[in-house]
Amino acid sequence: MPFFAKKRIKNSLTLGNRTLNFTDSEIANFLNPDHADYVSAKSALQNSDIFSIVNQLSGDLATVKYKAERSRAQAMIDQPSATTNSHAFWQSLYAQLLLAGEAFAYRWRNVNGVDMRWEYLRPSQVNVFLLDDGSGLRYTITFDEPEIGVKEYVPQGDVLHFRLLSTNGGMTGISPLTALVNELKINNSSNQLTLTALTKSIFSPGVLSIEHGGLLGASEKIARSREFIKQVNDSDGGPVVIDSLEKYEPLEIKSNVAALLAQTDWTGTQIAKVFGVPDSYLNGQGDQQSSVDQIASLYANSLNRYASSITSEFANKLSTKVTVDLRPALDPLSNLIAGRVRDLTKSGVLAPNQSVYTLQRAGLLDENLPKATTPPTKGGENVNDEDD
Numbered sequence: 001m002p003f004f005a006k007k008r009i010k011n012s013l014t015l016g017n018r019t020l021n022f023t024d025s026e027i028a029n030f031l032n033p034d035h036a037d038y039v040s041a042k043s044a045l046q047n048s049d050i051f052s053i054v055n056q057l058s059g060d061l062a063t064v065k066y067k068a069e070r071s072r073a074q075a076m077i078d079q080p081s082a083t084t085n086s087h088a089f090w091q092s093l094y095a096q097l098l099l100a101g102e103a104f105a106y107r108w109r110n111v112n113g114v115d116m117r118w119e120y121l122r123p124s125q126v127n128v129f130l131l132d133d134g135s136g137l138r139y140t141i142t143f144d145e146p147e148i149g150v151k152e153y154v155p156q157g158d159v160l161h162f163r164l165l166s167t168n169g170g171m172t173g174i175s176p177l178t179a180l181v182n183e184l185k186i187n188n189s190s191n192q193l194t195l196t197a198l199t200k201s202i203f204s205p206g207v208l209s210i211e212h213g214g215l216l217g218a219s220e221k222i223a224r225s226r227e228f229i230k231q232v233n234d235s236d237g238g239p240v241v242i243d244s245l246e247k248y249e250p251l252e253i254k255s256n257v258a259a260l261l262a263q264t265d266w267t268g269t270q271i272a273k274v275f276g277v278p279d280s281y282l283n284g285q286g287d288q289q290s291s292v293d294q295i296a297s298l299y300a301n302s303l304n305r306y307a308s309s310i311t312s313e314f315a316n317k318l319s320t321k322v323t324v325d326l327r328p329a330l331d332p333l334s335n336l337i338a339g340r341v342r343d344l345t346k347s348g349v350l351a352p353n354q355s356v357y358t359l360q361r362a363g364l365l366d367e368n369l370p371k372a373t374t375p376p377t378k379g380g381e382n383v384n385d386e387d388d
Contacts, residue, residue, distance in 0.1 A: 041099040044177050047184065049268040053275045054098050060303055060329035062090035066311065070320040072114065077314070077322075080105070080118040093120055094310075097162050098275070101173030105160040106141060107317075118160065119143075126159075128172060137161075137171060162313050164306075179274045187267040276302040300330050327362075337362050 044050050068074040081089040097103035104121040127140040139154040163173035177184075272279035278295045307324045314322040331337060341358050344350040350358065359365045 041096070041177075044099060044180075044184070047187065047271070049271045050177075050180075053271060053277060053281070054095050056281065057098055057275065057277065057303070057306065058091045058095040061094040061306055061310065062087050063329040063332075064303070064307060065325040065328050066314065066322055067325065068314065068318065068320050068322045070318065073314070073318040073320045073322070076115045076118065076318075081120070082117045089118075089120060093162070094306075096120075096123070097164065097173075097309075098306075099175065099177065101164045101175040103162045106154075107158050107160065109158070121159075128161075130171070157317060160313060160317055162310060164309060176274050180271060183267045183270045276305065278302075296330065296336075300326060303329065334362050334364050338364060 045054070066077050068077060079086050093103045093105060100123050102123065104123065104126050106119045106121055108116045108119060110116055121141060125142045125144075129138045129140065131138060137156040139151075139156065139159050141151045141154055141159075143149060143151065163170060164176070165174045166172060167174065269279045272281065278298045280295055281299060303326055304324075307326065311322045311324050314320075327334075327337065338359065341350065341355050345352065345355045356365060356369070360367055360369065
């Protein structure tokens with residue numbers, strides 16, 4: 001007798017009493033026409049703004065340093081996969097987290113419960129069940145390897161399950177793409193309208209008018225148009241000759257079409273708002289009143305919110321405290337910390353030896369930096385010379 005409830009709490013698409021595990025948006029929306037609001041990760045990444053945000057956030061989340069108190073946990077975080085490098089593994093998993101609102105990794109462990117490697121799982125490979133007494137979760141996992149097949153009743157301790165926003169107590173996550181359904185529809189419609197407007201404006205390169213009372217029937221006009229186009233194509237870039245009864249005016253893209261092209265930037269701001277990052281990170285103009293430091297601070301807050309959900313899952317499953325250092329992603333050249341130390345030294349908060357120590361910890365100065373053999377100078381002159 002199964003010891004888990006038959007009730008699913010998976011975030012896959014539910015139609016009536018059926019739960020569908022496939023992720024094809026066209027099939028899902030076709031089967032549920034009244035609520036055709038499913039956006040797949042594949043279609044979302046075709047939007048340049050979403051691709052840019054997901055690529056940047058996932059890359060930065062994979063770049064920051066996660067520090068575990070237990071050495072075994074730290075070793076697994078530093079090199080989790082046997083098939084790829086650490087950065088590629090974590091960026092792929094965090095990209096899935098940003099797109100689906102949750103991400104999974106299976107912990108392959110030996111008979112002693114020691115982690116050997118972690119395997120990335122697509123959300124479509126995982127079904128989540130709630131125990132009858134509500135004391136925990138169980139997973140059914142479909143592996144790609146035929147010799148492994150399907151694993152049922154997998155305890156939650158064997159799965160790293162990262163979540164973002166949740167409405168069921170944190171058991172599953174909600175995809176940020178659910179808040180972008182209308183924006184993506186508007187964006188797609190705007191793109192189609194823009195392409196149509198440009199195509200129509202280019203399709204008719206100009207107007208050839210017959211003047212001075214010239215009267216031509218429909219067939220004669222069509223014949224004259226074809227003859228004129230043939231003359232243009234055969235001229236090899238040379239001038240086109242017309243007689244005094246004809247006048248040709250080329251068409252131009254009007255201002256309303258240019259305004260239509262400018263309107264497509266609106267959805268980029270909405271996408272940045274949903275993912276919680278400054279819209280200037282999408283190469284937009286952003287807030288002109290905000291300084292570079294303010295924008296960097298806002299992005300650091302956004303990155304820290306995502307990192308907190310990651311460290312919390314690490315601490316829960318690995319039974320150790322895990323902290324995060326955002327500086328490798330936010331200040332790769334250590335310019336920010338160098339400026340901060342300089343300001344603190346000038347204000348007297350830090351003594352010179354403390355400043356040197358801080359810069360050594362940040363990697364800007366060598367740990368074996370020799371002591372100065374000459375006294376510091378002031379204004380280009382030696383201090384001892386002023387005392388003489």
